[in-house]
Amino acid sequence: MRAKSISLVLLAVLVAGCAGNQSGQPQAGDTRFVAGDGKMQVFGVGERKAAPAIEGPTLDGATASLAAHKGKVVVLNFWASWCGPCRAEAPVLKEVAAKTKGSVEFLGVDFKDRQADALAFERTEQTGYPHLFDQPGKVALAFQGTVPPAAIPSTLIIDKQGRIAARALGAVKYTDLMNAVTKVRDE
Helix, strand or coil: CHHHHHHHHHHHHHHHHHCCCCCCCCCCCCCCCCCCCCCEEECCHHHCCECCCCEEEECCCCEEECHHHCCCEEEEEEECCCCHHHHHHHHHHHHHHHHCCCCEEEEEEEECCCHHHHHHHHHHHCCCCCEEEECCCHHHHHCCCCCCCCCCCEEEEECCCCEEEEEEECCCCHHHHHHHHHHHHCC
8 A cells, every 4th residue: 555655646746747847937838737826916006017908709609808898907817627726716706706796897718628618617617707718828828928828727807907916826715816806996
């Protein structure tokens, strides 16, 4: 039994070693998963960069864009149905979206996924907000420099002026997200 446990630990170390490089940062062209700790980092007003203009088809066949939410706080969440941490954080996002409805808009970005799997995920979670279908990853690439292209789940809060006000890499926690959303909304 002990030999089996040691073998499993060694296998986990080897697999983890395949997922990154020595610096821990993604390199150009690197599309492997990038883990995060889920901590919400709020940027000072003077440090904020404009969010890129994004637009695309939603899972339900409509079109969504950041521009449609001009003047409002927007929570932008990058996820995929095959991502375990994305599944774990979905109820948090749903609850914060419900509690801030009317003062904060939520927009999901389904990243590198099969549409049927993403639709099944949305039917199960019933988040109550639209999701861009970003199978090729173009929306995620627009945020390169703020969010590593393979860092999912990732959550951004866009302020009323269209600037990136906060970021979390990894599954976000309820209190962290609610506090950051409230802070940015009340500015």
